[in-house]
Amino acid sequence: DGTCDMCLKGEEVYCRNRLSFGEEVDGFFAEYARVAGNSLVKVPDWVSDELAVLTPCVLAMLYRGFRRINLNMGETVLVTGASGGVGVHAVQLARAMGARVIAVTRSEEKAKVLGKFADDVIVGSGFSEEVKRRFNGGVDVVVEAVGTPTISESIRSLRAGGRLLLIGNVNPDETYQLRLGYTILKDIMILGNAAANRGDVASVFGIVKARPIEPVVAAKYPLREFAEALRMLESGSRIGKVLLVP
Ligand SMILES: [Zn+2]
Known part of the structure; x- marks a missing residue:
């Protein structure tokens, strides 16, 4: 929420009043979502949509894990x-x-x-x-x-x-x-290790700018075919993430 002691320390992962899409809040598979401004991170111009979408939950989560295990x-x-x-x-x-x-x-x-x-x-x-x-x-x-x-x-x-x-x-x-x-x-x-702070997202953009990381996408589906996309994910037949494109 940006105001609790954890958020003020930059540990948004441990926010005392945390709400997550797909958990406490519905509307994850949607074209638009209402999000508090202090939950956002500015995506630099050079970052592709694929890289942006893979950053918080995958790369920044991993980065935070690597940081925590030194x-x-x-x-x-x-x-x-x-x-x-x-x-x-x-x-x-x-x-x-x-x-x-x-x-x-x-x-x-x-x-x-x-x-x-x-x-x-x-x-x-x-x-x-x-x-x-x-x-x-x-x-x-x-x-x-x-x-x-x-x-x-x-x-x-x-x-x-x-x-x-x-x-x-x-x-x-x-x-x-x-x-x-x-x-x-x-x-x-x-x-x-489960999630990432906003600072980790910024750190990942810094790393990837110096040493490019290829967003590995197994398949892309339009939003209305999300059931098919989930089946694809379950089958595990290809390498990488399955993306929904609104
Ligand atoms: Zn908080």
Whole structure:
């Protein structure tokens, strides 16, 4: 709302009176929406509509996650679900921030496309042995964008003192049995990250201006075909985000 203590600190994500489209407020799939002026960010002229739409919820959310886990230049980052709408942009942003990036996907076909964005691509669900063997015993950071199917392998892929950024696939009922002793003795940090502040959006525009990131769009649909667009998204048959164009 721009007036609470969190908003005044630039932590709009933690706004005490937060309202979100698609959650508390209806009207997400619409041509026009009524939004408070202090919720807006000015989009620079050089930013395409595709890049603008992928910035707050994907790139800036990821940027905030990387900022919070203190991603440093030259570190190794592994991204699971790398062909998904979140994953393929996580790969690109981590690279733009100076990391060496390994993309993990289940599909040989998608691996070819990911080779364009990542430094290395690993295909398959059992990736931790290969990661440890090839990357100095384990990576610095894992971006876990899938959830329970990959999280065990992700944690095994970390070096001692590594950090796991948990994002993307939000299912409130999904559970996972965490081995506490292993987590403690391996000195692991696990960080959940959901959204972005306005400042993160501005930071992403700054990064992308210096090191371009390609908005990866699986398909575009007119607004009236949103049901078809959701089916496309569920099928997971292509790389990137599905866009609705009003
Ligand atoms: Zn607030």
